[in-house]
Amino acid sequence: MNTQIIAIANQKGGVGKTTTCANLGIGLAQEGKKVLLIDGDPQGSLSISLGYSRPDTLPVTLSDMMGKVLTDTPIQPGEGILHHAEGVDLMPADIQLSGMEVSLVNAMSRETILRQYLDTVKRDYNHILIDCQPSLGMLTVNALAAANRVLIPVQAEYLPAKGLEQLLQTINKVRRQINPKLQIDGIMLTMVDSRTNFAKEISALLRETYGSKIKVFGSEIPHSVRAKEISAEGKSIYAHDPEGKVAAAYKNLTKEVLKIEKQREKCKAGIGR
Template structure:
């Protein structure tokens, strides 16, 4: 299986990375895909939002998995992977992962420890989604080095220009130096308040500034208090508010993401001919 590995990254905090990771992941599972979510944030927000309110009580988390790779110790098949009732698997994270940033500094192949871990599990999955912490540190570099695709959530409320530039530089550097397969799927506008023109202006500005290089997803995720509630519920927006506009948004995003995949497959096939 040619596993699609999608990293959700933006070093700006609170832009909807975790919400997108959980709901795109569950959206893909509902579309019949075999999905593993990786919590790459020591805060464990993805882990918490998928029904594990105390990540530090879990017996095995991503820092243990990456530690095994660092120490060259074996992992049992599927070790530490949790199952969510809505059909996705999860490699959780807890605060111990913050120590990994430090351990990686002097490690051999420090940028590819996560990739090496994913190599041991990816045979089981069609899609792996990685949630990043809000930084461009070693963990995010590991997530970019492990992926073939990146989605960049941008909160429509602020002008993101400068931070975005820095993120794109990091992505390009990883692509050049470590991972030539890496492609930016697109910028995803999140928490869009349709009562104002602001989101439209920002979307227009983003398309104007980056549109020639980077796709801005046609799907925009609307702002809704229902989306805020889900993390406490441990469920997706599809279970919490199936007929709401955020569920519709993530359903549309799921379709855009799978469509991109098919287009790329087609163009690869035609190049191969």
């Protein structure tokens, strides 16, 4: 199985990474894909939003799995992976992951510990999505080293140019030094308040600044109180408000992500001929 590993990254918090990871993942599952979500944030936001309100009480989390890679301890098939009612699997995280970040600093091949873990599970999945923590630390570098694609959610509220520049530099550095397969799928606008001209200006400005080098997704995720409510419920926007505009936007995003995949496969097939 040619597994697509997508890191959802932005070192700024509050841009909708976790919501995107959950809803894109469940959107892909609805399209018949086998999906594993990886919570790469010690705050455990993804785990909490999928209904595990106290990740620190779970017996196995991502830090345990990365710890096993570090100590060369065998990992059992499916070990610690949770199954969500909406058809996705989850490797949860809790605060122990911040301790793992410290351990990684002195580890051999420290940038590829997450990749080595994913190598043990990826044959079971079409897609693995990694919800990155809001920083450019060792855990995010591990996610970028493990992924073949990056999706960058950006809040349509202010011009995030500085933060974006830093993130793009980090992605380029990882691509040069560790993971030449890494490609940017695109920048996607979240929390867009379409009633204001401001959001339209930001959208136009982003397309102008980056559009020639990086795709800016056509799907913009609207600002919505309902989207905020779901993280307390442990279900996706599709289960919470299936007819709403946020669900429609995530459906469209899912289609765009699959389309990029198809185009790349076509290119590859063309080159391979």
